[in-house]
Amino acid sequence: MPPDEKMDVPFPALTPSQRLHLDIYGYVVIENTLTSDECGTLIEALQKLKHDIIAAGRPTSKDHDQSTKVRGAGLAHNKPTHHDFMRDIEQADPLFAAYITHPRMVGMAAEIIGGEVRMVESNAHINTRSPDWESQDPTTHKFGFHRGTDVPFGSHTRHGLYHSNFVKTLTNLTDLDPDDGGTVVIAGSHKIDLPPKQLIECAYQDRSLIHQVIAPAGSTLLFAEPLIHATGHLTSERERVIIITGYGPAQFPYWGDGELTDEFKAQIPPNQHLLFHGRQNWNRRVKEREDLMTPVDPRPFELGTWNQRD
Numbered sequence: 001m002p003p004d005e006k007m008d009v010p011f012p013a014l015t016p017s018q019r020l021h022l023d024i025y026g027y028v029v030i031e032n033t034l035t036s037d038e039c040g041t042l043i044e045a046l047q048k049l050k051h052d053i054i055a056a057g058r059p060t061s062k063d064h065d066q067s068t069k070v071r072g073a074g075l076a077h078n079k080p081t082h083h084d085f086m087r088d089i090e091q092a093d094p095l096f097a098a099y100i101t102h103p104r105m106v107g108m109a110a111e112i113i114g115g116e117v118r119m120v121e122s123n124a125h126i127n128t129r130s131p132d133w134e135s136q137d138p139t140t141h142k143f144g145f146h147r148g149t150d151v152p153f154g155s156h157t158r159h160g161l162y163h164s165n166f167v168k169t170l171t172n173l174t175d176l177d178p179d180d181g182g183t184v185v186i187a188g189s190h191k192i193d194l195p196p197k198q199l200i201e202c203a204y205q206d207r208s209l210i211h212q213v214i215a216p217a218g219s220t221l222l223f224a225e226p227l228i229h230a231t232g233h234l235t236s237e238r239e240r241v242i243i244i245t246g247y248g249p250a251q252f253p254y255w256g257d258g259e260l261t262d263e264f265k266a267q268i269p270p271n272q273h274l275l276f277h278g279r280q281n282w283n284r285r286v287k288e289r290e291d292l293m294t295p296v297d298p299r300p301f302e303l304g305t306w307n308q309r310d
């Protein structure tokens, strides 16, 4: 690929201690990846999308007819609920494309994947507490735990460091106090090749194995998808708004149900072609951190304008 077709992304994108945290636990929370103004504009755009999807009769992302969806996006579940999970949001607002192409997000994903990356899915959640929250005992609450790929297929180690071929950047746009339903994970489960059912049962027996994201707005949970995770238990009166990009190696397919319009495709600059279209090739063009102690590339990056990046 000619140099002018590569995006300028930080490498390494994590400090040594952030990298070690991810290796040990399968996740790390990075604060201040987005400013409060950036969170505010993203929340506004997501609320508008949610409003427009409801006004359009709650189309699901699985609808084959793209014309029923709202700017390419749809819901995971079409029944009215306290938890709206919006899928395939990549074209629904230029701000969402700015999140997907944010150099810090791309750089963090690339560091864990260990080479060139593409976007494989793009989602957001807006949720409040469930109507029956008062009848649920927080000490015995059961989460919707799952993993996105299994440990042996989804992971490799190089230079002593953990890598995964399916990584998410999940950014909370609202503050997450302990009652605000931040994502929960079974810490370290990204390396444990046992049936998830067993790991989940053990985590319920010893809840210290379950870690929850408690972080100010504008923090990103970077995690490897072999890590077992779920939406947390929300009991406060606040609404939670999060935005998520799933990244994979460049030769993986996009596995959402959106279809890029010709108008959107025409706006993709050459240096983001790989991120949106991937590359059909056996070569994953490895770029792996060689030493835990290599310092982070600390340059600040803005949400900015998605298709005007270096």
Ligand SMILES: O=C(O)CCC(=O)C(=O)O
Binding pocket: 125, 168, 182, 183, 184, 229, 230, 231, 232, 242, 244
């Ligand atoms: O809602 C959350 O915090 C978790 C999202 C999730 O489970 C996922 O992206 O796979």
